[in-house]
Amino acid sequence: MPTSADVARLAGVSRATVSYVLNNTSAVRISEPTRLRVRQAAEELGYVPHAAARSLRAGHTRIVLLPTAHIPVGPLYGHFLNELQWALRRLDYTVVQYGSMGLDGDEAARAWAELRPVAVVSLGEVALTPQGVEVLKRSGARAVITLGPRPVEGAHALAMDQSRVGACAGAHLLERGYRRIGVVVPEETGLELFSGPRLDGVRRAAARTGAEVVPLSLAYTEESAAALAARWPDLGLDAVFGYNDEYAMLLMRALQDAGVSVPGDTAVMGADDLLLGRLLRPRLSTVRIDMETGQHLAELVDRAVADPGRTPEGHDLMGARAIHREST
Amino acid sequence: MPTSADVARLAGVSRATVSYVLNNTSAVRISEPTRLRVRQAAEELGYVPHAAARSLRAGHTRIVLLPTAHIPVGPLYGHFLNELQWALRRLDYTVVQYGSMGLDGDEAARAWAELRPVAVVSLGEVALTPQGVEVLKRSGARAVITLGPRPVEGAHALAMDQSRVGACAGAHLLERGYRRIGVVVPEETGLELFSGPRLDGVRRAAARTGAEVVPLSLAYTEESAAALAARWPDLGLDAVFGYNDEYAMLLMRALQDAGVSVPGDTAVMGADDLLLGRLLRPRLSTVRIDMETGQHLAELVDRAVADPGRTPEGHDLMGARAIHREST
DNA sequence: TTGAAAGCGATACCAT
């Protein structure tokens, strides 16, 4: 691979000049003919700067590290991530998603710190510890932002409070007069960080009304749903919040197949407002989750990087509201 | 952030010794007491090596770059990506997902090359060009692997031939006697690389039977589906391949609402074998896609890196087979 | 306007 020295040689100038030209350094005036020669030489050689060398010299990077453990999560999240990446790149950051499955908080933090990212935006897939945050900050991270359901000491915390989804569903069901409410807790691993708070949210909503809340373990298979539906009469529930639309749809079908009428015998509610939920009969009531735009978060990151001292706004990035259809 | 020099100072040894100890360099013998002192010093200071400095010195990285443009794609793909990451990390690679939306092939290749990855595994979201591949190779990439639906000159091509999904669906429908087959082509951007080949696959299957194939543009909204269903009688189709289960479910519901009986008047077929497809009535016939494990691909990458000259096995990473349920 | 040279952090060769 050609280096800047090769470009300099071909253009008949020094490496310094090459650097000035290719980086448009404004503090230095380079004659137009020279600029042209340098650019042509770079083009001709197919020169690509060496990011590692550059950041070693600079003493910092423009890397924003996005840990991913790729939990199975809806299209909403995917869209949000997309927006975030796009917006960050427009702000001239290099977005690096770093797969971190199977690493514990401190291992992960050390691995990330090796890349010397200027910011880390953790969506909550990896349980960051205060020590981990400390390591990252000392490695040059000017912002460590957690979007998880629960804040981590030392990190800039930005709420994406999943319990509000549960609270919203709970409120909707209680309003409509339901009093024994089941809440699906997926058996699949990786979802605990979402399912726990959602359950808590329903409990919180139910607390002052005296309604009962019953957690229901459910795997994402027809068998599991059928088994749960089979013991439905014993449970005596008049409503169920299905964690999200997919689990809710699965359970609703199993209930119907078991002769439980929806919403007559039991109301069913989902979350995420998937298009598919509208295709079932009865149409699935749901909680629509409005996420702040990725653009907005990108700006927050940028501001945190610019001024690491400032505590970030307590701003909540997520909104939730119930949508009544036919299943409740 | 402490450097190896700081560790050396605290341990009372030279930087060379620190390097030897922390990297377990076998060519050099270091006394046990020294090793201990170095390790303790590193621990105490919270030393984390600087990846950029290391790779600058080494002249190469262990980065495997995975471009992502995050097209809306099923859980299958997500699972596969997960496995791949995990397996690559076990082989001691650093997996970096690099968000590349809105970059054209050559821009993207240059951006990736700055990181000097040892391998690039492109899932086909970004249309790589032969020049792009050349840039990457010259930047030190020992393997450029495309999994896309169509090979790129210069790259190691590993087929994930989407046309076989279409062929499979087509064969299933023809076998059952359908003769005018609609094929949904999603209007959403980013899916062309999948939808094109799938359509071609159906065409190929139909070619020798004299059956007709009609492309049907459809957006992922209820309105679009209703509009398409409204002109169904004019189309005179006796079967439709819905691109995937989600579009198929959407269309099937719209058809039913418009009074078209499924499969009586028109058969409907999906792809991906989503659990949700089994919840509808009639149950959705589908194409099940079996993807090679990520583990397997990781080994292929590792082998390609070890021996860049060898052409990779022409191996197909994907299998497809029709699953008959009730909608065809 | 351009060039020479120092130095970012880690490694590996060559001495001792």
Place this chain on the structure above:
DNA sequence: ATGGTATCGCTTTCAA
């Protein structure tokens, strides 16, 4: 068994 030192590619200060 350990230490000194050149080196990787790039940026930037200082001189010319």
